[in-house]
Amino acid sequence: MLKFIFKRILFSIPILFAVSVITFFILHAAPGDPADMLMNPRTKPEDRARIRHNLGLDRPVYVQYGIWIKNITTKGDLGYSLVDGRPVADVIMERLPITLTLMGISYILSFLAAVPLGVYCAVHRNSPFDHILTLFSFSGLSVPSFWLALLAIYMFVVQSRLIPFSTIGLPVMDGMTLWEQAGAWFLALFLPVLVLTVRNIAGWSRYIRASMVETLQEDYIRTARALGISENTIIYKYALKPAMLPMITLIGLSLPDIAAGSFVIEYIFAVPGIGRLGIQAMEQRNYSVMMGDILIASAMIILANLITDIAYGWADPRIRTS
Secondary structure (H helix, E strand, O other): OHHHHHHHHHHHHHHHHHHHHHHHHHHHHOOOOHHHHHOOOOOOHHHHHHHHHHHOOOOOHHHHHHHHHHHHHHHOOOOEOOOOOOEHHHHHHHHHHHHHHHHHHHHHHHHHHHHHHHHHHHHOOOOHHHHHHHHHHHHHHHOOHHHHHHHHHHHHHHHOOOOOHHHOOOOOOOOOOHHHHHHHHHHHHHHHHHHHHHHHHHHHHHHHHHHHHHHHOOHHHHHHHHOOOOHHHHHHHHHHHHHHHHHHHHHHHOHHHHHHHHHHHHHHOOOOOHHHHHHHHHHHOOHHHHHHHHHHHHHHHHHHHHHHHHHHHHHOHHHHHO
């Protein structure tokens, strides 16, 4: 198992390197100059040239990338923000826990809801509940996340006023008690988590249903029924674990979609996570923050895929030898 994990880690390093190369050159190929965001239109040409030189923007792109990757590999230095001069690592670490909280809660709730729903629909195929969940699933998969987010704001904030508009985005918590802070966090993250969870449940429940239906038709399941084993034992002891193997892969491969959806959701709901940070850095042409943000997000996705491979190898020992 350790050899299997070590191989997956080695494969992850060149992937992360390739992502950094492609992203760095694409960002610098985009039209516009980060220095323009920092200077007054009436700035003198010699001052403009001096600022570009101080920021290292007058060097060839490959030289800039070489300096950037060298600082990361030798010092662990992601550089400094071009806007406020703060270390990029500090800026990202302030936002990262919020994004991880948002995605983590969404992941857990989606899994806890999708598995029993998918199993129930597989056992009770073509029942009214199965048809209702099918309609919900296809609707959830076909609706863009940004539209679902705007619909949630309209329903819960504008129309019904169940959630105060002031809770959009994390409020200032100075002077609040612990319970008041917990309540503020709950209200601020309720709608973003709801939107992400609904989309996950829509896809995951259909996937586990299809996998469970296929597993329940296996010969060993028929044999177990012929031996008089109870239906609950067959479903939850003999059928559920094999049916969960494809689900492990799906959850891991869903992380890029969830991360991309989280970026959009954070921006709409004004949640100060790394997704909103990345979009703001893009608007400001803050290359150093954008590269750090994309690098961290890519590392998260690669780490999730690594954990998925490890979990799959644990669940199915045949994978370790492939």
